[in-house]
Amino acid sequence: MAVIQLNPRTTKRIIFSLIFLSTVSLLTLMFSADNPNEINKIQFSLIAVNAISFIVFLFLVFLSAKKLIADYKQKKLGAKLRLKMALAFGGLAIVPAVVLFFFATNFMNKGISVWSDADIEQGLNNALMLGRSALDEKIQQGLFETSNLALGLTGIENIDQQLQQLVKQSNAEQLVVLDSELQILSSSSDKINRINPRMPTRLEIEQASLKQSWTSLDSTPSGSYLIRVLVPVLSFSSNQKPLYLQAFFSVDPKLSMMADSVEETYARYGRLSFMKAPIQYSYILTLAIVVLLALLLAIYGSIEFAERLVKPIEALEKQTGATKSKTRLHVAKDESDDEITTLVQSFIQAQKEAAWSDVARRMAHEINNPLTPIQLSAERIKKRYSSIFKGDDLEFITRSTETIVNQVEVLRGMVNAFGKFAEEPTLSIDSFNVIKVIKESVSLYSKKDNKRTFILNLHSESFTIHADEQKLRQVFNNLIKNALDATANTSLPSINITTNKIEVNNEPCIKIIINDNGKGFKPNIVGNAFEPYVTTKIKGKGLGLAIVKHIVEEHKGHIELHNKEEQGASVIITLPVFQPKKGPTK
Amino acid sequence: MFVLSTTVNAEIGKGSSYLDAGVYYSDIELPLNFTQEQIKALESGIVFNLELRFQIVDVRSWRLDRTIGALTQTYTIEFNAFTRRYSVTNSNTGWQVSMSTISEVSGYLSKIRKLPLVDDSLLSLEANYRVFLNSSLRARGVSQWMKTLSFWRESLDSDLEQIQWQLFN
Secondary structure (H helix, E strand, O other), rough: OOOOOOOOHHHHHHHHHHHHHHOOOHHHHHOOOOOOHHHHHHHHHHHHHHHHHHHHHHHHHHHHHHHHHHHOOOOOOOHHHHHHHHHHHHHHHHHHHHHHHHHHHHHHHHHHHHHHHHHHHHHHHHHHHHHHHHHHHHHHHHHHHHHHHHHHHHOOHHHHHHHHHHHOOOOOEEEEEOOOOEEEEEEEEEEOOOOOOOOOOOHHHHHHHHHHOEEEEEOOOOOOOEEEEEEEEEEEEEEEEEEEEEEEEEHHHHHHHHHHHHHHHHHHHHHHHHHHHHHHEEEEHHHHHHHHHHHEEEEEHHEEEEEEHHHOOOOOOOOHHHHHHHOOOOOOOOOOOOHHHHHHHHHHHHHHHHHHHHHHHHHHHHHHHHHHHHHHHHHHHHHHHHHHOOHHHHHHHHHHHHHHHHHHHHHHHHHHHHHHHHOOOOOOEEEEEHHHHHHHHHHHHHHOOOOOOOEOOOOOOEEEEEEEHHHHHHHHHHHHHHHHHHHOOOOOOOOEEEEEEEEEEOOEEEEEEEEEEOOOOOHHOOOOOOOOOOOOOOOOOHHHHHHHHHHHHHOOOOOEEEOOOOOOOOEEEEOOOOOOOOOOOO | OOEEEEEEEOOOOOOEEEOOOEEEEEEEEOOOOOOOHHHHHHHHEEEEEEEEEEEEEOOOOOOEEEEEEEEEEEEEEEEEEEOOOOEEEEEEOOEEEEOOOHHHHHHHHHHHEEEEEEEEOOOOOOOOOOEEEEEEEEEEOOOHHHHHHHOOOOOOOOOOOOEEEOOOO
């Protein structure tokens, strides 16, 4: 079966793109939500974007969950913990999201229900009735006037002139005489083209014939209102067809405007009420998509987070395997910098140091024992044969025995160094002026080498700390010697020592920085320069910095080193001013 | 003066054409009935459009038919709660009528008279022209999304049966 594996960087890009798209579309949706009918024009496309995000997230979650379950079934180290953590985090995300969804839906429904509140509807109906009542009197006046006008018509012969005369004399805007077949016989208006002659319907003609009048209130496209009155003309007819007089009366513009406003509000309310349910569904659907997207993101995040959290433990397992196979111990620094990674790194470091201490102790013991007999034997050979051999033979014997003795001395030095590294941490704590000790170390090396420039930026002339003076002296000597070696080929060598009083976790500390402008550490050394046997010096044992770190950590201090940006290296030591009052510590 | 006149019954509706002063006019009878949901929507303030889409097609033997002209007439139907009347406006001409009942509206729109279709000078007497009329009633201002979410109720939109007739014999 084909296994789909996505590049983590690609996955990350997809996720961020989707989050961005979804956020933008949801914000657009949120900020354009003034008119529910209007927003729905863009809602479909916005929801489509989120639906696509949802499908992609679902796919990613599916892939992650599948991998997790596969790892769990294969009983891979950390898979059980990952599964538990993913379930726990996922569960923690689901519960509040679901609760929030139901509460939000409930509040939203209640909010929307307010639109169609019965009181509001009644209020709007009353407003409409009030408006109509205000116009009823006008309609009655119009009816009375039109009836009188119809009575004033004398015949069909000069109907045009009669209408023109009547329009001028009356309040009517327009007068139309038409027959029962809706044929206009004459029309007159005091404002030409202001209104199109609006024809009555057959039903209205029938009503006018039956009830002797027909009145209505008509709206115009411009939002104004007109009173329309239709009455039969009783005094004459045309071709045996009954005639009717239709009159239009305008409504006061102010009243028209108010009526239009009430009508528009009523219509708006009606539209919202009618579309209430789909609008509710639309909001619920949007909210559901948001919640589901957030949930999927949370589930995906919990699976990934659990994997990242457990990764250092897997690394530890791999490293343990690596130790067994004598491979170098290493935890990739760029993978993570959380507490678990630090813990694992410390654990591996402690494992390595313990191993090295053990090796150093055995080497010191095993190598030291035969050194004295070798040296003594070489000296005895030299003494015994120097009187027997002459010339080249004597020179050969002398050179060979001296080489043996010298190399034995080198070996002894190495054994001593190993011995010191393997020493149990025993400190002889006392109060002393650490500035003085630094100055003495500087003085020791500046006398030996006057080509170097030592720059001291000491924060005080005297600063008393509680520590093992001899061991700290060893630390400073070691570091200054390293700085001297590093600047051996520098044109203007300088070593800068700075001290500062600082506080770490409310504890008074001294910070000592030793900078040089030498060649710096090689990039492959910087990360593990404190490990035993790591050196770039031809004659170096690789134990100096390991011992320095040992001593600093015995004092509950901290040491770090790095290359400077411009040139050279920098070693920073932080030491607490006070040590636990136990006397010699172990 | 009527020179040529034809009337063809469609499945339900009916259409006919006649020539008057160089212009072909049509009289149409539409099977327009508003559904209860549409009436309710109208009374709730939703505006409807009745769209009549005419196509005059030259029906040719052994060759693809050719559309020689198309015309759309739109009527807007709305209810005014203040006047309690329905108004029907022809969007092409601006002509407006108002009615007090929906059945009046239905009756008014079901019988459309003297609708100008095409100028006689554009036509050839040898050709066989047919008029196709597709009509639809659509709720205006209500998005398709909202209509989809109103799935539980009768659709607000409706399409009328196509009517077709011979322009002239």
